[in-house]
Amino acid sequence: MKLTKEYWTNRYIENNVPWDAGAITTPVKEYIDQLTNKELKILIPGVGTGYELAYLYQKGFKNVYGLDISEEPIDRFKSLNPHFPSNRLIVDDFFNHTSKYDLIIEQTFFCALQPELRPLYANKINKLLNKNGKLAGVLFSFPLTNQGPPFGGSLDEYESLFSKYFTIETLALCYNSIKPRKNKELFIILKK
Template identity: 30%
Template sequence: MQWKPFGSFNGLLHFLNLKTDSWEECWVNDVTPWDLGKVTPVVADLVKRNDLPVGCALVPGCGSGYDVVALASHERHVIGLDISSTAVGQAQKLWHERESSAFEFLCADFFEYKPRDPFDLILDYTFFCALEPSLRSLWGVKVNELLASEGELITIMFPMDTFEGGPPYAVSLHAYEKALHPHGLRCTYFQENALAVEKRKGREYLGRWKRCVNKL
């Protein structure tokens, strides 16, 4: 997911409080302030620099699928996952003219999703911050389950802040570590995202995570 400036959030919060199937209703009613309408700049940069694992990749909360298509190549098959059938339908419609053998969109609950094989790359952009904080430990369990033994998790961490309530819920490096460290996943890179869109600068960081291997 990709959040637009905070100015759009009041309407979103009100909407989510009123709806049972919140995310689906947001897409049905075009209340999607997280959708940039383009590829996330730092994702485009990582692709350009060829600085990502190849193989199979997963983008949970993929929305319109811009990052899914940007990541896809003849060396990397990408699955975009979203709990909203409307979001998935929109992504499929948006990208139906592109070569589809390198990517696909699935409507499924991240926590119940069971792929045939684990993923070499998982990209989480504001999926983590959309979850109730009580679900973060379960997110860590699921990431561990879905990630291949030598795989890499990339987190674009926003909003790095301390406010109460959400979504989006404030995040911190500690919050990610608390969810991932029990599974041996350690941060190998953590830096402010210089390519963040203007109104997210200073509150968005790029994190890269891999399993810690004990050397005897």
């Protein structure tokens, strides 16, 4: 199965988005709540419905961007957030994107990529981050199979993958996951 632009567009059209929690999830919300530098340039790849993006903007972070391969979730985000600047919403393939950021928020994007793309993802995140930039958010922690998305993974796999490019500041089981994801998420903070 190829996870193409058309695939993701159809998933949103069919409302087949079981990863959509309907709101920002607790681990990412609590991480954002402790950020103090409102000038950070922040990207959320695979932004989907964009609860995290909307929350950042409402909290006063104005240099925030959402990127998705499909226009369908971007259009949904625009309809729910009409005051959000549309020039901060990017329809593009993550692997083609070239801007630089201080922080990239990971929320269900990594787990939606075909597992063979994971080394490319780690390399691309490294290229998109400014010096001392961070990748922060959640990764799913359940056995990796060919069924998905979402695709699982393990702490050991993630440690091996990301330690090539980043200092691992945090890679641990989330203590504050939402109920359906309890004991199935790892929180990460990786520094370039």
